[in-house]
Amino acid sequence: MDVHTGPANASPAQRPSPRRRVAAAVALITLVAAVVVVAWRLVQYPVQLPLAVLLILFAVVAAWTALVRHGIRRVLAAIGVVVTLAATIALPDVRSFALLAVVIGLIAISTAALKVAVAHDLAPATATRSVGPASYGVLLMNPWSGGGKVKRFGLEEKARELGITPVVLQRGDDLLVLAEHAVAEGADVIGMAGGDGSQALVADVARRHHIPFVCVPAGTRNHFALDLGLDRADVTAALGAFGDALERRVDLAMLGDRVFVNNVSLGVYAAIVHSGGYRDAKLATAEELLPDLLGPDAPGFDLRFARSDGAIVRSADIVLVSNGVYRLNSHKGFGTRSRLDAGVLGIVTLTVNRAWDLPALIAAEVSGHLDRFPGYQEWTTREFEVDSGQPLVEVGVDGEALRLPPPLRFRSLPGALRVRTPIDAPNTAPAAATPVGIRQVVTASFRVLAGHPAR
Template identity: 65%
Template sequence: MDIEAAGRTPSAPTPPARRRAAAALALAALLAAVVVVTVTFLQDPGRLLLALLLVVIAAVAGWTALVNRGGRRIATTVLAGLALAGLVVLLIGSVLQLAVAVGLVLLSTAAARVALGHDMAEAPAGARAVGEARHGVLLMNPWSGGGKVERFALEDEARRRGVRPVVLRRGDDLRSLAEQAVADGADVIGMAGGDGSQALVADVARQHDLPFVCVPAGTRNHFALDLGLDRDDVAAALDAYGTAVERRIDLALLGDRVFVNNASLGVYATVVQSDAYRNAKLATTTQLLPDLLGPDAPPFDLRFTGPDGVAAPAADVVLISNGVYRLDRLNGFGTRQRMDGGVLGVVTVSVDRARDLPALISAEAAGCIARFRGYRAWTAPAFEIRSGADLIDVGVDGEAFALPPPLVFRSLPGALRVRTPVDAPGASPAAMAPPGIGSAVTALLRVLAGRPAR
């Protein structure tokens, strides 16, 4: 069986007629909105030019918002809303024309999302179709994600698919349960829980070279997001135990601890230690930043070598990720275009405490930290943090630790065999999103011409 037979292709196929029609509709609706506005303001050239500009801005910003995440989605959504509001003001005396113009812009936006589909994503390298698991085992954390295991009836769903559920009880050791499942003959092992639990069971799968299934039953499920799973349909991830797609992805190590997403030091690692953080992440971060980065706050003793091989200046935030993120905030929430690059992503943020704090808080709240002037990013196969402190606060996949320096990080290229359902979205938001407005327009024109969007 090849990937085409399983419903996945190794490269973007020619868009089907439905998507070509959607691309035509997106562009035609925009053109029609332009015609409506032109007819309405034909006798007033000044208002006509302004209205045409607002129509184009609203449509193109709307297209871009639908295929992006984080700060770019927020910014383009706000821009589209403001443009529509301006159009409403201009057309306030022409109710019919107003309704038609706004409706056409919204129709163009919705059609563009259908037209673009997942073409912006590259097919995972080395992906292949695999048959059903013979002895699948799923470990479950019943407390994770506010009780998603029970809410989505994952025990019953697993049994229905012929998968043996193993529910974590108070006092159980998750690694020991995973090792026992392997000893009992599991040929596919999975985890329903948060990213910390995913990393631990994935490490057991790595050590025994077994396929791994991620079931997004945690709170944020960043790992599942970048695997291309639908985080809102938790039980659907169990289909990976049936006929599925398997590929190899990277893992990362901090010392001998595997992580699947990222590890952070400095400001964010300190914020994670707060008891209030888990219930109010953004509010807690914004509240604590002035205390941690104010003029009287002591600097973080985090020493490392930059990409040029020279000792780097002090940084207030260091983020080491399993692969390269499109980063939105200091807490590492972002998305990866690929998970098989064989490198760590390294991000550092340095803050001039006398003048940069307001700009940093604004960038954090808006989800566009990469635009902050003290932001620096590069890749490396390995990375080391040194310090004069006895212990360094570090957040690993969202969990807080205090570890003695030096902290040594390294990438484990292709370490994990991961299975995903045939009909899962199959790509992360970063992989699907055009990087800007111009590329979104170009993508629509390519689809209309019968070519993949990228």
């Protein structure tokens, strides 16, 4: 079996191809063009454009107020949103939304070209090895996940064609029992076609029996598949991991005795997910609950934990514990993890105290300095504990709503899972393939354009 690693130091063989150098040039040209268009507009209309920004900021504050208030205050705030946006549109010389569309288009082209130019070099070095086909591969399938993707993509038939044994869940089946039975019957590679909660259950079986795991993105969001570097749009392509494939080790994480592959949320999101109407009407449910969760009279969440500096926190609106670190300080690769083998939990906590905190939070995120927002904390650790005075704490585990008794104890399982992915899959998460910040974008593009690796 051949052992491979990700990008290393520069060598003649690693010099950017002509295609990548052209992409770097396109990325730089379109980025400069977008800046020039904005600057030209600002010079032409030095008052109207800043005023439009202020009006939009006010609209954001009014919208937030409408979300977290009841009664007449919600109505007045909603009217304020409409009036403010109408005033923005009515501003002289700021109605050329075609120009805005041009700027957005230029930025989109620059981002796409940048990915082609630099992704190869920015991906972190990851030890992988080439492996042969599974002797007895078993793929468990949840036919209800992702609105019925198993049936829509014909996964059962395609699996049989490739010599993979499909096991389709029926009403009343226990997924854990089926996975254990597959291993007992001799499966040397086991996979799951379904959502992230199901992925975690089957991945834990693979971990405990020391056999490789295959992730088939047949759920709704498929965040684990995205961060493994799979193409979520091409569901059947993931079946290639049962043939000649690449294998690597990735981390898992545990909450008590339960494994999760993505994250566990506590606070606002967990409370909304637990609402009975959430599955059928997500936005309406959030609108109904937010005043009681984040409004001025909201009691707050009894979530007690120690920060990285040892300070004890007794409440937070959001606590996110993730398997690996999510990128949250940049729109590029936002909400994805650059790697799944760092052996750490990512901890993020957020507290929003006033309506005016929201524009400050947005400004911090847009500028790429989310850590400057006073209510935001982020750090990494191997173990983490959350206590509460409540008998049961509402949590969302990989999107699944649960109520668990405190204290909640989290820990990382470094390199616990052997994962197989198709050789021709992207095998790189968006956060790993995209530079952060304008300085890194420009520097990486110029390096590739000059014929050097991006870093």
